[in-house]
Amino acid sequence: MRIITKSDTSRRRIAAVGMYDGVHAGHKFLIDYLRLEAGSRRLTPAVITFSHHPLSVVRPLEAPGLLTTLEDRMRRLGAAGAEDIIILSFNDRLRNKSAREFLSMLRKSYGIDTLVLGFNNRFGHDRPQTTEEYRKIGEEVGVEVIPAPEYRGPGAPVSSSLIRRHLLSGEPEKAAEALGYNYNLRGMVVSGQRLGRTLGFPTANLKPSDKEALIPKPGAYAAFVVTPDGERRPSMVNIGFRPTVTDGEGQGMLSIEAHIFDYTGYLYDEEVVVEFVKYLRPERRFASTEKLREQLERDAAKTRKAFVAPL
Template identity: 30%
Template sequence: MYKDIEDFPGSDFAVVTVGTFDGLHLGHQKIISRMKAIAAEHGGDTVLVTFDPHPRLVLNNNPTELRFISSQQRKMQLLEQFGIDNMIVIPFTIEFSKTPSEQFIKEYLVDKIHVKKLIVGYDHHFGRNREGNYEQLEETGEKYGFEVEEIDAQYLDDVAVSSTKIRNALMEGNVKLANQMLGYEYSIAGKVIEGNKIGRKIGFPTANIDVHDKFKLVAAGGVYACKVGVDDKIFYGMGNIGWRPTVGINGLVTEVHIFNFDADIYGKEIIIYFIDRIRDEKRFANLDELKIQLEKDKIATRKIVNEIL
């Protein structure tokens, strides 16, 4: 990854895409697959250009209300997994946002990256006020000697996949649909912190995690079937997102009960992968009622887990 475009050495045949890529969903993955195919054909390199912070955090009137599917760190992990050769992160500022589209292409893509092929999504706009579109890109490509290719939308049940649709699905708690559009499991990462240990008293100890990224989109409250990554190993369990309605504690909590697991993981970084939603969050009259429900949740979770194993 290059945090300064000046550090990028250039490429004899750079296959480039530009965008925010929130979630790196099926549509984004199609772009990446096409980039890799072209680069392999020409002995070139794939280059993904993105921005930090997210442009909406700079340009939006209420940036504190914005939430995103993937953090920059998670985006980097996924891009490495998907086989992108180079990722360039351009600092996004108010001043940078005023750059005309052709100037951006000339100064960044042509002069510094030496683009030979630019791959964009079906709804791609860029530059000042998102003024640049595909037709303008083609004209600019002819002027500066690079080709442009547009990738069609990817559809799931006749609906075009988009980051917005995935965010909406997550806010409704429909992680199964979100995962189908992502092509992998939505996840939340964080450090395990001390909780109130009430779960332990009723036979359901949980790992409470501190979500570092304040702009992370946390799915709707409820109980979920999950996979859990601990020390590069995968376990299964049931996660809870919510406001602790039964135990009377304020604050959003993300926690997971890991099946057949009793190691001390306080202070460790773990990642929770959400498979499917079991139920809404409920308030119970007492801990005995909560325990009865958690036993039912465990049965439901094991059934879901057994179906994917």
């Protein structure tokens, strides 16, 4: 896998353009098709993606939380079979290119001979609406444009925006089916108020490593936590504002706390990964910390049961 961030015509390539956030089942299907076409044309299979989500430039207030960091996206694209990954910076200059100018740039700067047009994919500020329009424009600039078939596998229809909706609705199982893996969140373990320890449930308090990462719906989850030793450990995770125990200064601040079952290692200032498996319940305020402790015991029992059953 090669990462390309500047003009490179050392290979003749077949490529597909997209954000590829999450590198979900539909993306993998597209890359499989890309590789198949690359073999018959003797071209290098490449994907063209962007360093930041286009909406962060076009309509910043509407930019979504991301399913993968750029680093994770590159790793997953490579694992899916992309030999070259071309990273473009989505800026005003790029956003104002017409489809013709964009295709011409891909050929001249990156050696793209063939472009696979993903299902429902559009590009160029003029937004041609049909594959035939893109095909004619491509002919004029020397790029063959071919359509990709629609993904109809497990979880279909699949899109990054739909996966985000699943996660924001407390449906990590549906997100996992579409992604092909559990949605995960990477973060540094930071010091907290240590109230979990007094309740018998010590927690690792996470600060997400990527400020653009999507935070799932607040509530309690069954999850895996991948500790620095690489072990995936059954855990109970709470996302929320801790209404029972938070007052004054900490009020209104979202917290992500993971209780890792049967683990006593030191995690402060270490990076861990939380894999969300099952939504248990929404966050709520309890009449006392004792009532909260009783609920945590019920959550723990439900979580352990979830990990005994097939996940």
